[in-house]
Amino acid sequence: MRIIVLSCHTPSLFWFRMDMMIDFIRSGYEVYALGNDNEDVWKQQFTKHNIIYKQIKFHRNGLNPISDFISTIHLISLIKDIKPDKIFIYQAKTIIYGSIAAKVAGVYDVYSLVAGLGSIFRGNGFKNSVIRALLKVQYKIACCFNKAVFFQNDDDRREFVNNRIIAKNKTIIINGSGVNLEKFKPTALPDTPAFLFIGRLIKDKGIIEYLEACKRIKEEYPQTRCLLVGPFDSNPTSLKPADLDQYIANHIVEYYGEQNDVRPFISQCSVFVLPSYYEGTPKTVLESMAMARAIITTDAPGCRETVINGVNGFLVNIKNIEDLVDKMKFCIINRDITKKMGEESLRIAIEKYDVTKVNHQIQKTMNIKKADGV
Numbered sequence: 001m002r003i004i005v006l007s008c009h010t011p012s013l014f015w016f017r018m019d020m021m022i023d024f025i026r027s028g029y030e031v032y033a034l035g036n037d038n039e040d041v042w043k044q045q046f047t048k049h050n051i052i053y054k055q056i057k058f059h060r061n062g063l064n065p066i067s068d069f070i071s072t073i074h075l076i077s078l079i080k081d082i083k084p085d086k087i088f089i090y091q092a093k094t095i096i097y098g099s100i101a102a103k104v105a106g107v108y109d110v111y112s113l114v115a116g117l118g119s120i121f122r123g124n125g126f127k128n129s130v131i132r133a134l135l136k137v138q139y140k141i142a143c144c145f146n147k148a149v150f151f152q153n154d155d156d157r158r159e160f161v162n163n164r165i166i167a168k169n170k171t172i173i174i175n176g177s178g179v180n181l182e183k184f185k186p187t188a189l190p191d192t193p194a195f196l197f198i199g200r201l202i203k204d205k206g207i208i209e210y211l212e213a214c215k216r217i218k219e220e221y222p223q224t225r226c227l228l229v230g231p232f233d234s235n236p237t238s239l240k241p242a243d244l245d246q247y248i249a250n251h252i253v254e255y256y257g258e259q260n261d262v263r264p265f266i267s268q269c270s271v272f273v274l275p276s277y278y279e280g281t282p283k284t285v286l287e288s289m290a291m292a293r294a295i296i297t298t299d300a301p302g303c304r305e306t307v308i309n310g311v312n313g314f315l316v317n318i319k320n321i322e323d324l325v326d327k328m329k330f331c332i333i334n335r336d337i338t339k340k341m342g343e344e345s346l347r348i349a350i351e352k353y354d355v356t357k358v359n360h361q362i363q364k365t366m367n368i369k370k371a372d373g374v
Helices: 010-016 018-026 040-049 063-080 094-104 125-142 154-162 207-220 241-249 262-269 281-291 321-333 334-351 355-367
Strands: 002-006 028-037 050-054 084-090 108-112 148-153 170-173 195-198 225-229 272-273 294-298 311-317
Touching: 002 018, 002 063, 010 018, 010 028, 010 040, 018 028, 018 355, 028 063, 028 241, 040 050, 063 094, 084 094, 094 108, 094 125, 108 154, 108 272, 108 294, 148 154, 148 355, 154 170, 195 207, 195 262, 195 281, 207 241, 207 321, 225 262, 262 281, 272 281, 272 321, 281 334, 294 321, 294 334, 321 334
Parallel strands: 002 028, 002 084, 028 050, 084 108, 108 148, 148 170, 195 225, 195 272, 272 294, 294 311
Antiparallel strands: none
């Protein structure tokens, strides 16, 4: 039995879907991971986990229909060569073209994960509205070729159902990507208050709000640390290195770039901050919760699911720097409460976001049974 896990972003395949793919292997499947990055870079890393990696030619943020058509033809050929029994797909472009490619290749056991609706669905402007209308049509076609579609929050599911992209009875809500509680374990809080942002440095993640809030916090509490982890991105809204230079030069943030292991950085913070405009369910938040950190995030789709306001952290208004600064100040002043919030985060992570529970729900929906003796 073979299964393809398909995405147009290879790093997210490796870092966000590895636990799921390993569970597929434990259930007796041969797993193929298909992503957009070069095989020379990634093949060996996947092979260490007994996963076969193949490159596809999709450009994650591209809008060239000819390029996408050529990539789809290549994907059809690849699927025919692999002959999978099931396909699991996520991210907009690969959900659309991957579902169509699977249909053409004769694979009907197809499942997609909508892990958050991006700026096209949430943004404004004429160009955005035109692309959104086209995207809805494309999603509707893709969903016809799926047995079920997973969503990580009810806001996104309602968006699809209300726009008649998919019937509600074909949708499944899961608790994000889950978090590996064996890997992410609670650690002691640092002696000095410290905040941490982990994510791609794009505006929709709230990076500008975080940087400006850190600037104000450092003016009043200069000993406080403000950490930043994450890569620059090909997304049009991504920061440029020059945009970040002033914050680094003025000792407002400590920037550590992209990291393969975020645990040492979560261990250095007392509060995790993600002022994102929308998410599916942010995995970095779940990882920080599992390490017993208080969370400050936005009252936005995907983010609000992770925080009980005032219990394991705070929900702030989107794009509201004042609100964010106020909550960060509270955590500096009330360190005992912040510690208790972190303990509540851990409790919620165990009860709701354990990756084994999430993966069990995915496998049950996909009719994947555990192999004998597993």
